[in-house]
Amino acid sequence: MTAGHTLGVEEEFLLLDPGSGHTVGLAPKVLAQSPVGLPEGVALHAELRDTQVEAATGICAGEQDLRAHLLAARTWLAERARSADAFLVASGTPPFSAPSIVDDRSERFARIDSVYAGMVADYEACGCHIHVGVTDPELAVAVVNRLRPWLPTLLALSVNSPLHDGRDTGFGSWRMVQQSRFPGSGVPPWFADRAGYDAEVARLVDCGVLVDERMSFWLARPSPTLPTIEFRVADTATTIDEAVLFALLTRALVRTTVLDVERGAPAARPGEQIAAAAVWSAARYGLDGDGVDMWRARRIPAAGLLRDLVDRLRPALEEAGDLPSVLRLLSLVRARGTGAQRQRRAARDGTHAVIRMLARETHTTPRPGVGEPATGYSADDDGGDR
Template identity: 50%
Template sequence: MTARDPGPAAGVTVGVEEEFLFVDVGSRRPVPRAGAVLARLGADAGIKPELYESQVEAVTPVLTSLAGVARELVTNRASLARAAAAEGVAAVGVGTPVLAGPRPELSGGDRYRLVARTYQGSFADYEACGCHVHVGVPGDDLAVAVVDHLRPWLPTLLALSANSPFHHGRDTGYASWRTIDQARFPGGGIPPRFGDFAGYRRCLDRLVDCGVLIDERMTFWAARPSPRYPTVEVRVADVAASPDGALLQAALVRGLVRAALDDLGRGREAPDVDGQLAAGALWSAARYGIHGHGIELTGGRRVPARALLAALVRRVRPALEDTGDAPLVDTLLPPVLAGGAARQRATAATGGLTAVVDELAGLLTEPVAGERSAEHVPVPCDRMS
């Protein structure tokens, strides 16, 4: 399988990984209770340890339909909420902690200890939570080619998902502080244009050999070929407060991957995007979210973020119609467009930061808007973890 011959079934499967933060129900501050919560859930729950004891990651199976993704997102979140409540804590979907807690405790393992030793202060309070979407793409060269095509759209996916305006008790002035927090690490942001898998490996191996990354899994690029699965992994988004945001990210990312595969099948190369402008576009998305301005990367001009989103939706519309997902996306867009960051700030203005945390805890298990609009039946395979 080459980059110019993606095949008709490529890019169909999708899976979502969501990271959540535990907070004490009294103080609303992060607490290290992941071990106890995971013990209640059991090994088969689709929820696994994360970097710190204050976090977990919920993983869907590999699916072929958004209806299946919706059910899994809701099921994972409900299971997590019940187990957390039994331990006297709440799970919240937020990009960075609203209030400061005690210094986070590593969840264990030699790799995490090596990460902590390598990155020192940059890592000491990094309780960031994201949403990662995996879309099946067979073949290493094809996966790299797809990532090259995704580069112009990654800032818009971030702007739509921005859900971390507060950090440790202060308003950061950003819509996604998680993105700024993540910029402290090397191997992040919009990835370079690699061209092929050999170019990707050269860049990755050089960063590891130079001691910048501890291993090939450590990259923070907003999109990458997965180091573990036959997928393209888009990891630019903040975790969503409710399942709607995660489901919309899954739909749009799969649509973008399918559009890239179509372009590659027709011999269309990825657009040439300036690296510095791409970094600026990601910063703008983090700063202003979906309600401010962004940067149109192929033209190099400042435009409203919502105009960029409209262009993205036009880009994926044929793929969404092909899979029957267009009605669901049209239903999901209005509630998600309200913006996680804007909603948090509105709540803080009337109830303070504790009210923000309480609202986030309630949103975790909201039903998916328009869930019945998706038509396909899932075909689950092995879980991603």
């Protein structure tokens, strides 16, 4: 199968008490009933904390399949959550949190709690993980090497966790701040080949800082369990539209980068500190302020970096037939704001208004309304000029 054609998405959700807005440990109850009527390949799982649940799509060939899988899983989980007197919400961190008491843990989750101790005691971070099919292990490493400079831009677009413990953190993605505390996080290092990648992960496990080979937090990596490249950069997307947008952009990035590898195009190798600065800036400002151009190690508007990314991916998006959808969905983000911007707007009416907004958007698909453009995307800034 040609690299970069298939898609899969894993979405992590929070369970919130409708009255208090605090997270509630109802995942065992929500997942107790075996799901029926879901598209083939869709799976529902427990997560690290019992205040969270996860939905994974099957293998999807395009936007229509992906939307059907996402909608079916979200609808099923939202209905079961309501039956358990909870809201299902998609937010990178909970606006409110409460101690998570876990009586029955999988062996792996118990080991994670033991190794990371207080770092995970209140860790309820939720991401939107995108898998793009790449069956050749060597090609997967080469592609990840070359797409690294674009990972902060994908984060800036996806920021959806500005609130934590009832306060505005000042960051668009507080989830990324929490995630950065773990070993094996941030932009991945450059690896010469798959053997080098596997050896480095094994060393981290041997050093005792990773529970196992599946535990790395790098923002993109060859999947340890599937023939895919796995992107772990995005906050979980409140709306299906946003999840689809991230997935289509990510697939186009892989397809574009595969062509770069095949023709031997030069690859940027930014320093670790520049990469860390770019991730920090994306988590802090989202699309609201400056990002870091990792090619030139300088600040430019984050919206300009996003414009550059779309321009770079345009041929791959056109080839896949995804360009009209991506332009429309980007226009919606520009009109409505990122998840973080929308959470902050709702918070003007109190944190509980945020909870209601998140619950509503998580299992409905907004369409262009009055004043919201339906097509086209432009960034009215003086962004990148590569």
